[in-house]
Amino acid sequence: MTxxxxxxxxxxxxxxxxxxxxxxxxxxxxxxxxxxxxFNFDLIPGERFSEADLTQRLNISRTPLRQALQQLEQQGFxxxxxxxxWFVAPIDFEAIDELYDLRILLxxxxxxxxVDQGKTELLEPLAKFWIKxxxxxxxxxxxxxxxxxxxxxxxxxxxxxxxxxxxxxQITDRxxxxxxLDFKKSQRIEVTYxxxxxxxxxxxxxxxxxxxxxxxxxxxxSKIEARKITLDELYKAKSRSLELEKTI
Numbered sequence: 001m002t003x004x005x006x007x008x009x010x011x012x013x014x015x016x017x018x019x020x021x022x023x024x025x026x027x028x029x030x031x032x033x034x035x036x037x038x039f040n041f042d043l044i045p046g047e048r049f050s051e052a053d054l055t056q057r058l059n060i061s062r063t064p065l066r067q068a069l070q071q072l073e074q075q076g077f078x079x080x081x082x083x084x085x086w087f088v089a090p091i092d093f094e095a096i097d098e099l100y101d102l103r104i105l106l107x108x109x110x111x112x113x114x115v116d117q118g119k120t121e122l123l124e125p126l127a128k129f130w131i132k133x134x135x136x137x138x139x140x141x142x143x144x145x146x147x148x149x150x151x152x153x154x155x156x157x158x159x160x161x162x163x164x165x166x167x168x169x170q171i172t173d174r175x176x177x178x179x180x181l182d183f184k185k186s187q188r189i190e191v192t193y194x195x196x197x198x199x200x201x202x203x204x205x206x207x208x209x210x211x212x213x214x215x216x217x218x219x220x221x222s223k224i225e226a227r228k229i230t231l232d233e234l235y236k237a238k239s240r241s242l243e244l245e246k247t248i
Contacts, residue, residue: 026060030068033058038077038088039180046090076174093227096178099171100223106156106168107219108212113159115208122158123203126151130196137193141183144192148183149176151196155215178226188225 034054037043055065069086072078079087114120129147138144149172156168182188195218202211 026064027067027071030058030060030065031071034068034072035077039177043088045088047088048084049086049088051086091177091230093230096175096227097223099175100219103152103168103171103175104216104219106164106171107152107215109164110156110159110161111203111211111215112208113161114155114203115206115211117160119158119160120203120206123154123200126154126196127200127204130193130200132193132197134190134193137190139186139189141185141189142180144189145180145183148179148192148196178230179222181229182222182226185229188229191221 034043037057038045043049051062051065051069054060054069055062058065069078069080073080077089079089081087114123130151153168153172157165183192195214199211199214199218202214
């Protein structure tokens, strides 16, 4: 993953929190592989699965797999029920909405701190990716999704409150599935470029109120779009599963 060349002390915090490949242990590799299955709806929210199935799909032994499953259960991605086994955690849209609302509060607060403390230059490297001509926009949804996460994390990190940053990272982890889907649509990629550029330009100009208004509108709209896209992806994934069952 490419991480923007952010100034110290922001860069280490971004690298540590955003990078999902910070360890090469078998269990951690399994964690990331299972997350990918969930993020791509190869494992459907609410769906039951077996350890035996995953050992074959991931080509991994039972011990690191079980460690990975336990970790993902603690993170809220999976559930285990007595006598029934493992399930992908269903999507709690009410909780997701509340987490988006909390993001708005934290990022508005962070922008205020950045401008008031004269730290606007810490976000200057973000312009290299987000402030471009339309023809230069990336069409790689996965890459744009990663850079989007870096963009928002950098805003909170630059304000300098490490305890708020920890809370923000927990929020980011919990809504990553929803946010990732947002960049499967080319229209959403284009809108994100334009809105991020407008937010950055407001911060660079020290127009605090404008930047705060823009970040609130940006996240609020992302919440609405992500829910629509998620419901659509769930429907398509369940339809694929039913069709597969008919062929067996």
